[in-house]
Amino acid sequence: MGEIRLEEAGYGVAGREILQLLTLALGERRIGIVGRNGSGKSTLARLLAGLIAPTQGAVTVAGDDLFADRKAALARVGILFQNPDHQIIFPTCGEEVSFGLAQQGRREAEAAARAALEGFGKGHWWARPVGSLSGGQRHLLCLISVLAMEPEWLILDEPFAGLDIPTTRALHRRLDAIAQRVVMISHDPAALEGFDRVIWLERGAVEADGPASVVLARFRAAMEGAGDDLTDLAG
Numbered sequence: 629m630g631e632i633r634l635e636e637a638g639y640g641v642a643g644r645e646i647l648q649l650l651t652l653a654l655g656e657r658r659i660g661i662v663g664r665n666g667s668g669k670s671t672l673a674r675l676l677a678g679l680i681a682p683t684q685g686a687v688t689v690a691g692d693d694l695f696a697d698r699k700a701a702l703a704r705v706g707i708l709f710q711n712p713d714h715q716i717i718f719p720t721c722g723e724e725v726s727f728g729l730a731q732q733g734r735r736e737a738e739a740a741a742r743a744a745l746e747g748f749g750k751g752h753w754w755a756r757p758v759g760s761l762s763g764g765q766r767h768l769l770c771l772i773s774v775l776a777m778e779p780e781w782l783i784l785d786e787p788f789a790g791l792d793i794p795t796t797r798a799l800h801r802r803l804d805a806i807a808q809r810v811v812m813i814s815h816d817p818a819a820l821e822g823f824d825r826v827i828w829l830e831r832g833a834v835e836a837d838g839p840a841s842v843v844l845a846r847f848r849a850a851m852e853g854a855g856d857d858l859t860d861l862a863g
């Protein structure tokens with residue numbers, strides 16, 4: 629499996645620097661990205677998935693440029709958005725899971741999609757309208773769709789937002805069990821406990837990078853002392 633590398637990679641919009649120049653080699657099995665609202669986490673997630681190009685520097689996995697080579701990106705990196713409704717585009721579950729596989733040029737995409745649903749005990753979802761699923765079920769459908777594409781990496785942007793405690797626990801268990809390397813974005817340090825590595829983003833730069841216990845303790849201490857003027861709402 630290839631490392632995701634950022635080499636002096638930065639991102640700006642209309643003269644505003646959203647991510648400062650970052651140089652990182654991501655290779656651990658479970659990596660967390662923590663930071664306040666507006667610190668640049670979602671922008672970093674989109675860079676890591678090749679959905680946006682860095683305005684400076686490069687983002688590669690095993691040497692492939694993730695933005696320039698979409699086919700390589702689809703094979704190597706999957707992303708799960710915070711809101712499943714930003715991800716789902718088809719009316720039925722079967723069509724939704726099949727789509728990514730067809731895009732990858734997989735033969736027998738439909739059979740593979742059926743197998744993916746069955747692998748999660750959801751074979752009966754095949755013809756089910758997506759609109760009839762609950763929010764938690766839609767998250768699971770997105771996870772099934774992304775995993776069906778067998779990426780090496782899974783980028784999760786706040787995957788538990790809006791989910792109740794039992795659903796969060798169940799999704800956690802599913803994620804713990806997957807073979808893929810995971811980068812999980814969260815503003816909640818509790819979601820990243822026990823990860824191999826945590827990177828704390830602050831104003832688009834790395835504030836701390838290291839073992840989860842150390843970085844999360846520093847992050848928690850800083851957040852407890854933060855005043856309103858430090859929030860993204862003040863900007």
Ligand SMILES: Nc1ncnc2c1ncn2[C@@H]1O[C@H](COP(=O)(O)OP(=O)(O)OP(=O)(O)O)[C@@H](O)[C@H]1O
Binds near residue numbers: 666668670860863
């Ligand atoms: N396309 C854009 N145009 C202008 N500003 C942007 C754009 N994308 C992001 N930003 C700004 O960049 C900052 C970082 O945004 P980003 O969504 O990456 O942060 P985040 O850490 O994921 O925040 P949250 O936790 O609130 O989701 C925010 O202040 C946001 O308003």
